[in-house]
Amino acid sequence: MQGRTYTRRQALLAGAGATLGATLMTSRAAAANAVPFDSDWEHLTFRRLTANRFALTPSRLSVTSDAASSILYRILPEGMRTASQAAWSWQVESSVPPSDLSQLGNDDRNLGMFFVNMSASAAARVGPKASIRRLMTNRSAHVLMYTWGGSQPVGSVVPSPHAPDRLRNLITRPAQTGSFSESVDLAQDFPRVFGVAFERLVAVAVSSNSENTPARVVAHVSDLRVS
Secondary structure, three states: OHHHHHHHHHHHHHHHHHHHHHHHHHHHHHHHHEOOOOOOOEEEEOOOOOOOEEEEOOOEEEEEEEOOEEEEEEEOOHHHOOOOEEEEEEEEEEOOOOOOOOOOOOOOEEEEEEEEEEOHHHHOOOOOOOOHHHHOOOOOOEEEEEEEEOOOOOOOEEEOOOOOOOEEEEEEEOOOOEEEEEEEEHHHHHHHHHOOOOOEEEEEEEEEEOOOOOOEEEEEEEEEEEO
């Protein structure tokens, strides 16, 4: 009887240990896949346009766009470049009106979440301090932007007038306020949007555009992860 009791206790302890171990492994994996909003992010501004105001904490990025446009971007380390999925939360407190994102001078949006895909050979040549401006002109690069804004229906693909072959919007949320969590499959979306295979995730970026309307954007992105 004592032997059976001892065995049951061992089983209970082993089960608890396994559960704790799995929880720790999950927590470590989640932490490893987090993309922190740290000093490795760079601000890309445009000539003759007012820049957005970005504020960063380790887990959250806030942006105020007041007749402004600019991009905050981060080159990903080698260990994250094989990731094929992404997740984040975002919130818009003040929104631009709907706009036609296919037209120059009418492409305001609350937020754009950029993901830059390149071939494995081209990605191997991208260093940690590469410029996203140069990446976006690289023939191997395709940039998918999950977009909160525009006038097209959710799920529409809208080529950017700035680089229609390499930069495209995937309308994710309409031009209005709110708070949502997203989870996307890059390996599925890139072939659908561009007709090319997804190979290496070399960079991520966040943009907001309000230079064409008198509206003001106040928005936040948090808990960005790739896996």
